[in-house]
Amino acid sequence: MLTSSRRLSRRSTLKLIGGGAAAGALIRGFPAPAIAQGAPIRVGFMLPYSGTYASLGKNIDQAFRQLVAEHGDKLGGRPVEYVTVDDEAAPPKAPDNMTKLVSRDKVDVVVGTVHSGVQMAMVKIARENNTLMIIPNAGADAATRAMCAPGIFRTSFSNWQPCFPMGKVMADAGHKKVVSITWKYAAGEEMIAAFKEGFVKAGGSVEAELLVPFPEVEFQSYLTQIAEKKPDAVFTFFAGGGAVKFVKDYHAAGLRKSIPLYGAGFLTDGTLQAQGEAAEGIQTTLHYADDLDVAADKTFRAAYQKRYNAEPDVYSVQGYDAAALLAVGLDAAKGDTGARDTIVKAMQAAKINSPRGPISFSPAHNIVQNIYLREVRKGKNAFVRIAHEALADPATGCRLA
Ligand code: PHB
Numbered sequence: 001m002l003t004s005s006r007r008l009s010r011r012s013t014l015k016l017i018g019g020g021a022a023a024g025a026l027i028r029g030f031p032a033p034a035i036a037q038g039a040p041i042r043v044g045f046m047l048p049y050s051g052t053y054a055s056l057g058k059n060i061d062q063a064f065r066q067l068v069a070e071h072g073d074k075l076g077g078r079p080v081e082y083v084t085v086d087d088e089a090a091p092p093k094a095p096d097n098m099t100k101l102v103s104r105d106k107v108d109v110v111v112g113t114v115h116s117g118v119q120m121a122m123v124k125i126a127r128e129n130n131t132l133m134i135i136p137n138a139g140a141d142a143a144t145r146a147m148c149a150p151g152i153f154r155t156s157f158s159n160w161q162p163c164f165p166m167g168k169v170m171a172d173a174g175h176k177k178v179v180s181i182t183w184k185y186a187a188g189e190e191m192i193a194a195f196k197e198g199f200v201k202a203g204g205s206v207e208a209e210l211l212v213p214f215p216e217v218e219f220q221s222y223l224t225q226i227a228e229k230k231p232d233a234v235f236t237f238f239a240g241g242g243a244v245k246f247v248k249d250y251h252a253a254g255l256r257k258s259i260p261l262y263g264a265g266f267l268t269d270g271t272l273q274a275q276g277e278a279a280e281g282i283q284t285t286l287h288y289a290d291d292l293d294v295a296a297d298k299t300f301r302a303a304y305q306k307r308y309n310a311e312p313d314v315y316s317v318q319g320y321d322a323a324a325l326l327a328v329g330l331d332a333a334k335g336d337t338g339a340r341d342t343i344v345k346a347m348q349a350a351k352i353n354s355p356r357g358p359i360s361f362s363p364a365h366n367i368v369q370n371i372y373l374r375e376v377r378k379g380k381n382a383f384v385r386i387a388h389e390a391l392a393d394p395a396t397g398c399r400l401a
Contacts, residue, residue: 040081041330041337044101046112046122047136049086052215052241053114055270057086060136060319062308064111067323070303075323076330076337083107087118089215094121102129108337109134111322114315116140116159116186123147132343136322137315141190144366146397150344153365155321157287158393159190160197162264165371165387166235166285167198170262175232177207181222181246182237184211191237191264199235207231217245223253234259239266244274251278265374265381270313272379279376287367288314288356289374289383297355317355321367324352364395 045064047057061084068080083105085097094117101107102125110126110133113119119138124147126133132151135143139159143152170178178199182188188211196206208229210222226234234255238246243266250261256278265286268279290311300320304312312320325347332346333339351360360368371391373384 038078040079041075041109041335042081042083042105042107043326044105044107044110044112045082045084046087046097046101046110046118047084048089048114048118049084051089052217053089053239054241056114056137056240056315059270059313059315060111060114060322063304063312063316063318063320064136064323066304066307067320067327069307071323071327075327076333076335078330078335085112087113087115089113089115089118091115091117091121094118095125098122098125102126102131108132109326111136111319111326113138116190119143120147120186123149123152126152130340132337132340134322134326136318138187139190140186141393142397144362144364144393144398145395148364148366148395148398148400150365150400151340153325153347153361155325155359155367156318157369158366159187160194160393161369161391162266162286162371163191163194163237164198165373165391166195166262166264167200167204168202169283169285169373169387170233170235171199171202171204173233175260176204177231178204178233178235179208179210179226179229179231180206180235181210181212181226183214183216183242185214188214188237192235195235195264206235215242217242219246219249220253223249223255226259227253227255231259234261236261236263236267238263239269240271243267244271247271247275247282248278256281265314265372268374268376268381270315272376272381276379280378282376283384284374284381285371285387286314286374286381287369287371288317288381289372290380291383292355292357292372293383294353294355294357296353300355312355314356321352321354321356321359324354325350325361328352358390360390362392362395363400364393364398365400366393366395368392 114137135154137156180192265284328350329343329347333342371388373387374381
């Protein structure tokens with residue numbers, strides 16, 4: 001963490017820089033143009049490009065660039081320049097990484113990140129500096145609840161959104177006593193809490209909540225505890241490399257047949273090739289599936305496969321929509337990044353035909369979207385049904401509206 005004196009001095013430095021620029025424009029005798037002709041929009045990617053979430057960061061980055069390419073390589077009529085920072089999904093490094101993008105590289109918009117703990121440090125700095133920021137994954141509930149801000153938008157989900165509907169899904173499947181297991185950090189704990197809220201409301205009870213230190217993947221002792229407790233089912237959140245290992249270990253421990261495994265859809269998204277047979281039949285809830293009957297998805301998937309020679313996943317869709325949302329804002333302002341009110345108003349009102357289906361934005365600037373029940377069939381997250389249509393986060397404590 002930055003000390004408070006360093007934070008103060010950063011603020012005063014920013015003030016000085018701002019004053020200096022204005023004085024420079026006056027000395028030259030004419031006001032600085034709002035947009036330097038043809039100057040690129042500077043997009044700062046703060047994403048994990050290494051570690052257990054590396055593939056998530058890469059897919060967000062790739063699909064964002066895909067949309068910009070499909071948009072004539074421009075946003076708001078201006079070319080786009082990228083600055084990338086590998087945040088390593090490491091919260092202690094987050095303040096320095098974010099400060100570098102905002103104060104040193106002076107990007108026009110920050111696109112990031114994946115890990116909820118890293119995100120909260122970014123939200124704090126974005127609020128201090130009035131930074132325009134689009135969250136393309138991290139679900140930290142507070143980012144669009146108590147810590148919401150005019151310049152902060154999210155094109156992914158709040159941790160609550162994909163998990164709350166699973167409570168009813170599992171209760172309807174006849175499960176009464178469930179054990180949960182996840183990583184011990186904000187995303188895992190908030191997702192379990194959301195699932196529990198829905199499950200208890202539907203008459204179920206969570207008998208034990210197992211927590212694994214992040215990003216550890218030694219699951220044996222936890223699997224032994226699950227076998228001993230013999231719950232009706234298990235609900236879990238793991239993602240990326242950790243999800244691959246958990247699903248394989250659960251299968252290898254012989255638990256799949258006796259204790260069905262459910263999860264937030266991250267458990268099986270972008271991971272199925274590596275999980276293979278071990279993932280077949282797992283049911284999850286998420287805002288995407290591999291076979292949606294959505295025209296925009298067919299175009300998106302074909303273009304992504306062609307461009308990257310790889311299958312897109314939910315993270316790609318979230319990155320793609322981050323660029324689509326930014327395009328709406330910057331097109332409305334004709335590329336003038338100084339016209340913040342115009343940008344924010346247009347983004348708030350955006351209605352986008354996303355590959356995941358129709359999306360819009362709540363007054364708290366969090367995405368409103370369908371949550372789908374999916375089942376892994378032949379290596380794909382197959383659509384089963386809509387678990388909750390157009391679900392908005394409760395946005396408790398956000399005073400933007
Ligand atoms: C998070 O930390 O918010 C997070 C990370 C990976 C996911 C979902 C949420 O797949």
